[in-house]
Amino acid sequence: MHSSRTDCLARDAADPLAPLRDAFALPAGVIYLDGNSLGARPKAAAARAAEVIEREWGNDLITSWNTAGWFDMPKRLGDRLAPLVGAQAGEVVVTDTTSINLFKALAGALAIQAADPRRVAIVTERSNFPTDIYMAEGLSAWLARGHTVRLVDSPGEIPAALGDDTAVLLLTHVNYRTGHMHDMAALTALAHQHGALAVWDLAHSAGAVPVDLHGAQADFAVGCTYKYLNGGPGAPAFIWVPARHQGAFTQPLSGWWGHATPFAMAPSFAPCAGIGRALCGTQPVVSLALVECGLDVFAQTDMAALRAKSLALTDLFIALVEEHCAGHPLELVTPREHARRGSHVSFTHPHGYAVMQALIARGVIGDYREPHIMRFGFTPLYTSFTEVWDAVAILKRILDDAAYDVNAARGAVT
């Protein structure tokens, strides 16, 4: 496949999703390929924040807990998010952080599995996003009932790692480094064959790829709103507990927002019915409210259209890099197979960190992950085909000219 910049301009002109870019404020002169880390700002976010701060907080004060719907916001936003991941209304709340929601989901799964004391293993991948492993370790250690976290080194090792001792298969659907996407339905079925429950982290999936939690018969899921969902930096995360598990769902972070009668101020915990029992304490209203600005944009399209464009963008990027940067020591680590690919593409380069710094200095914002991985996120709501072309042209120039500093100092990046 040979493509030209003119072709890319034509594809953008014909792209039915192209007008959605206007919903986002992106800085001039920047090609933003890091929406998989921090989504771009919906233009509506500034006005929404001003409304929450000036009218709801400043003027209406405590009455806003009711009149502005602050108290119900985790559920209301959860209901709006649900269709993006194949969940039903009443099954999702937007609350707390991904790490903390994962703790709740794992705890809920282990509680269901407690009937069989042999089931002590949480199986996950060594390449999973570290906090998922850390939270599983923290929960396991505190239970002190022999729970272990079993790490596998590749997806192919998952089947052999499951057995009669397995309580939970914990997987991140799309790998944060490689962009590899698991077959959620097949792996969930495999877990169930072994009597394990399947807990899915959708951090790099929600808003990025179609997800059908019910279709896959998944057991629990958590995810992030500040990446592809464009909810704002560190915006509250979400947790999904399907209706079939809600009655049995119990978790140790039993705060008053999950109580059956939170304002009765009863001196003992009794969980409410439904998804509310996944709530804990008072939520950061301003950050939470901004999540809706991102969801409003998704309401103008659907995940099938977004997926089609995402695959077209990532296909184009892979093809252009391999054509124009041939001869440079780049290696694709993201699957070529569509069914196994998320919405970002990663290439290794021996000087990946330095090359990424050079790209950023020239306005192409991707990011870097050890070891040697340059990560490029493609967010079909606002990334254009022409930007893909221009990003590859800049990468080619950097590599051809060796215009990167192999001694570049490293800063923390998220």
Place this chain on the structure above:
Amino acid sequence: MHSSRTDCLARDAADPLAPLRDAFALPAGVIYLDGNSLGARPKAAAARAAEVIEREWGNDLITSWNTAGWFDMPKRLGDRLAPLVGAQAGEVVVTDTTSINLFKALAGALAIQAADPRRVAIVTERSNFPTDIYMAEGLSAWLARGHTVRLVDSPGEIPAALGDDTAVLLLTHVNYRTGHMHDMAALTALAHQHGALAVWDLAHSAGAVPVDLHGAQADFAVGCTYKYLNGGPGAPAFIWVPARHQGAFTQPLSGWWGHATPFAMAPSFAPCAGIGRALCGTQPVVSLALVECGLDVFAQTDMAALRAKSLALTDLFIALVEEHCAGHPLELVTPREHARRGSHVSFTHPHGYAVMQALIARGVIGDYREPHIMRFGFTPLYTSFTEVWDAVAILKRILDDAAYDVNAARGAVT
């Protein structure tokens, strides 16, 4: 004591703190006596939010994790908050919710006490804010090592409830309903005499009354930023772990923000040194950033001056209610003794809910708590003596005219 409105105007004119009110945006025609539930909006908050959203998020995107200090904000704000509660720099982080921070603090305390398996009791008050009890229940149940939550019915019962089986004395410093303030130093010493650790909830203390955590030799503390600290609705809470306990501090919410090397993406958890190990996951940056606007106002005064005015306001309110509303069935439930009084005053009335609704309808915003309790918060940063006078005058008129609807429908309030 007889006071007149003219006296109150004179006190306001002479009040050195009066100019601080100008830092807050309060609606016209409202006497806001609910800063103990949701602090008023600092005027600076709107501009700060716009800066975070438009420049830091919208324009600078992921670079803001470093350049705008997003990643270090929990520690930086913790250092700024620390002096208000008698903590040192490096001992406080602003993060997550009060409920979740309490879970961490209790878990940390129980970990220290695990050396003695007899110590299984968490002693607290039945009248504690419910989520504190619920979190203690949740943690105890999940540990499944015989831990129990022992509730006492009055402060006087605390000594007898402590013993060789006590792991933790968990108290809220200022009671959310009655405004009763514990003697933190004496009760901490009592706990220590019994080999227990003292965990303090400062939700109604931080920014309201002087707190000296180190002077009291307290062990752990948590608190809220959205009440007297004016951090914004649901703004992230804080946790204090004194330097002497940090080495031994361990808690199950071991997310990547608490890791020694979060960006090394190591596949096993290793806590960082210092207060950072109380962190877990990515924080809601917009809400978190607004906490600083409240702290900026505190930097213009000190807790001793605020305490003097707070006591003057609550003394005046009690005296005026008892003088002008004599004959109505109001009962003061807040201690008259200064040393036992926080910064809010509660009166019961048989129709407390209806009377409070009538007050709110006339612009006097307090709140209601079961049973029969009308709660009035006095926030010396922005409450004036004349407002106290006017609030009591309105209360008197409502009571004299029986101008309240005893069948008023009840809504949820926080």
